[in-house]
Amino acid sequence: MRGIFRYLHRNPSLTVGVILLAVLALFVVVGSLLVDVEDARPLSVPALRPPSADYPFGTDRQGRDLLAVMVAGTPLTLRIGFIAGLLGVGLGTVLAFMGAYYRGLPDTIIRGVADIGLTVPGLLVLIIIAVSIKGTLTVNQMAIVVASLAWLYPTRTIRAQVLSLRERGYVEVARLSGMSGPQIIFFELMPNLLPYLAATLVAAVSSAVLASIGLEVLGLGAIDAPTLGMTLYWVNFNAAMINGWWWWWTAPTVIILVVFLGLFFLTVGLDEIANPRLRRAA
């Protein structure tokens, strides 16, 4: 335990990231004990009340208690990010290892698709996919839509890592001592890349959250789900800024800020574990 604290002291980015996300988790857990999450539905409380003792975050124009919306919506938004990020990094890892370890035609195709896919503005492609689906999306469908592009970046970066690792001496030794391809991948390469994969996963979750919020703000989200992005959609839809209903957008803005800052610092901290040479730069 002391060791962990000592390490966190040496890696301030990781500490900041962990603390921010822990605060967020605490807010959701404590909040769900204190607040009735059902109040996140429209017409459950009086409309457009500024923050008060009864409604600490205020209420919106459709009669949602914004505290309840935040308590219910934060995990929903993170769930979209986590599912999409996990799918993206999972697929990316498989493709990257297959391509970079075995090389050949599949590798050329994987690299080509990832390179071209990355130059295309992701949000716009996601929009085309989202409007092509009949009806409005559910939260889980949203995660899958976002995941459809979330594998591009992980594939590219993990592939580069594998390419450099596979030339190392210990991989050569493993190959000469008769280990099979999958054995080398799982027992020699994978363990060395775990910290890097973790950093990639956190970064992927962050960009998936960003993509989902983007789709939601544009009005392509799950209309009945109280996610953070949908809250911002209603803020924009009702011109809350110009009407002076500052509390409506303050709560989601602060929480989204904490989410992105937390995930960002966590990525930087994990990157430092994965690549100790970065410490020189810090």
Place this chain on the structure above:
Amino acid sequence: MQAAYVARRFGVFLLIVWLAGTLNFFLPRLSGQDPVLTKLLQQAALGGYVQGGIEEMTREYQQRFGLDKPLWHQYVTYLEGVARLDFNYSIANYPRTVRELIADALPWTVGLLGTATLLSFGLGTFLGALLAWPRAPRWMAWLMPPLWALHAIPFFLLGLILTYLLAFRLPLLPIFGGYSAGATAAFSWSFFWDVFQHALLPALSIILVSTGGWALGMRGMMVTTTGEDYILFAEAKGLKAPTVFLRYCVRNAVLPQVTALALALGQILSGAVLVEVIFGYPGIGTLLYQAIRESDHFVIQGIVFTVVVALGFTTFVLDVIYPWLDPRISYRRA
């Protein structure tokens, strides 16, 4: 050699154009939606009465739009149209074509995004270079944490906060739109000033966020570069500090930044779309937002295609000038 390199890059660009068009054509059809029927049913629902003979009307319109032809025929017709930048009519603003709508909106986006991206790239690269330069003033180190933190925030979120502070609380800048209501577009100073004021907040929210990103990337590269032997040699020769900084360090460290710029354009654009929506800026993003609200599929597809092609072209241009920036890789890449 050079021609082969340019031709290969152009081939990739054409591939992107074709893929974008094909995606636009097949994705909506995969879900089995019938755009004509959907639209007619919407109209009927709006009118509040049940229309007889909607089947026949659908068939009639499908014939008119060529939707009764076999799929490959539709596909060829579609690609032909796209090649002429003909994306059909806007459903929501009927007599206007999608091309007209995009042509109206595109200059706003290109102006805002081009300026903001160039400014933040230049500023961020310079700041990042200074941050890693051992002789830079001490206080520069204090810039790092805010730059990092800003870098992690989405453009549009910073836009919301800036709007509240600088347009709502302190009414210094206009809150909404690309120019004042009632202002007539003319080549006059007052109109330019008006447009400039309206662009300031959206541009600022892009610049503040992305400057941090470019600074971080540049700083990382500079840290490696300043440790190189040729830098030590240059200093030992007694070259002036600015020369070492600009001609030896920055010149080499900036190269990966340009590659990163080509890769980041798509992401920047995705973010800028939302900034436009938040500010009601009359560019591509707002047009897209309206089209989504009115389920104007032709406009959505037209915008996506145009933007993908425009970005593909920009990437192509960057690819072509890159060997000129970095003669070491000149044209001999496999």
